[in-house]
Amino acid sequence: MTHQLKDGSQVLQVGMLARVEGEGGMHIEIKDKVVQSVKLNIFEPPRFYEAFLRGRKYTEPPDITARICGICPVAYQSAATEAIEAISGAVTTPEIQTMRRLLYCGEWIESHALHIFMLHAPDFLGFDSVIEMAADYGPVVEMALRIKKAGNDLMTLVGGRAIHPVNVKVGGFYRFPTKADMLTLRPDLERGLEESFETIKLVSTFAFPEMEQPYEYVALRHPDFYGIERGTVVSTMGADFPVSEFPAHVKEFHVEHSNALHAHFDGKMYMVGPLARYTLNFAQLSDRCKEAALAVGLGETCRNQFKSIIVRAVEMAYAFEEALRIIDGWTDGAAPSVPVAPKAGEGMGASEAPRGIIFHRYVTDADGIIQDAQIVPPTAQNQPSIEADLKTAAQEWVDMDDHSLTHRCEQAIRNYDPCISCATHFLDLRIKRS
């Protein structure tokens, strides 16, 4: 929709940016074909998690913080359990760590499939939604639903349900699924794996706008595997430190146009998410995933956000491989949890949500009552780089007509798979020209 204003400037408006989780807003001002300012407005009404966590018990964050996001509850549960366990000094067993990774693989599969096919692909294929896509791409949509369901089924088996799993607790799990139960998923996971490799090929054929950005990438690096459920913090500028030093490097700040706090890494804008993980941890992918990525021309690093859809597909294939590896290697009989006693202290935890690093910090008293809580979700960290991408995109394609430019800018936001429930609310997209 285009409005001519009395002063001659022009406002382009899309009521709400669709196919993102939650709602947010965008405002772009253009004067004489030069982009003057870009704002990602976040109107998500604050729910005050960090405030009402004060006074809650140390055992509660896995259930409570899961409710921050219906799309990535496991990310919250993983970071929360790790932070609380760090306070008590409890050491979880390799089996517990492995089961957390398996549950997390389910979330990566579900969330990546949702974004690749339902939220992102319609941009490239010229549809409003996956529902319209189904008419022309029936088999692809059916494949998408099968892949997504395999992820949800894995979460349901391990966590009890796909949204807000009930089986996660501080110290581990209430009970482990049996190997026999896990093996029932094997055929679907094998098919999902093969279909993920088909997905890599399919999405790599899309037309990608040329736009590379130089941001510092930050991701978790696991000692043994591609980082998912835990790791140390690494960056493309050479940072490498434990999660406990995260607050010393990452500073949050409050800007007027957003209800989500922005963040800087060592004083600069930075990016978390699939491109950061892929670029920093490419060497830890499986040979098959590496080959599939290179075969479609991705390279060992990726700096074009529009290509994040390919990286997500690679990570989805990897998550299926990992799920199969874990299930095949599983032996029943280990204790599903370790005791975690209340203790006064501060603890931190982080994990790789599908959208990037999620960080939790808690301070508890001797009775285990939470005195302070801090949660840094990935989309909040990415806000400055989303805005920078918008500025670059709007300038690069300023000669496009308003309709096309608006769509291109929407796409630049969707590249990040922004989880606006974690961070944002009402995407009211405006381009003002004068």
Next chain:
Amino acid sequence: MADAPLPKIAVWKFASCDGCQLSLLNCEDELLSIVGAVHIAYFPEATRAFVEGPYEVSLVEGSVTTPEDLERIHEIREKSGIVVTIGACATAGGIQALRNWADVDEFRSIVYAHPEYLHTLDTSTPISDHINVDFELRGCPIDKYQLIEVLAAYLQKRKPRVPTYSVCVECKRKGVVCVAVAKGLPCLGPITQAGCGALCPSFARGCYGCFGPQDSPNVRSLTNGLAHNGMSEDDIVRVLRTFNADAGAFKAESNRRADALAKGAAK
């Protein structure tokens, strides 16, 4: 019938985590059938397409927490045939209703450096506090099969078959051994509405009440039992004040116990 327009469905979001509307997209086996039976006319999480109202059915997720929400919910009511609220935020105010017991100015300053930038209400309230709601679907999150049942019931012009009895009934049906009796675990199952399929007890943990109060709960008796088994009064107040903290029966008992605690502390 082939030529009759499909009923238009709209999906609205207030303060929430998006999980309940995601339940619709999680109907992987049923999604293509659903979109063959109804016209998804407004669902921003899934589509850029936007079809103007009125809508035969509006699904409303989330709780009312901003001045704008107060107006928007009435606009939605006006252009909707029936309004179905989905999930604990929409039916009971959600976890964010914990602010209803707190000083929201203090909450703002804990989380945000510039609280003056924020426009929020001091309360988080269910949709039914503001408009007439035709059907409430409980849960944090809702059960996707209950959502399909509500849509199917609408299409078949019948009442949705959604039970209002307790989680205990589901445990018995599933053959789940009672975790409260056999293991002494604190379990809100007796006072909580069914719908999850006795999920927590089947994972060897007590129910934590995410479907809210069942139709005839005796919360005081249940919580007296928890106290008898050694749960502290603080902990009892906390278990009642989670995702359905503001729901009638849970709220009344948590308030009664919290008041008694405060009086005890004052003595």
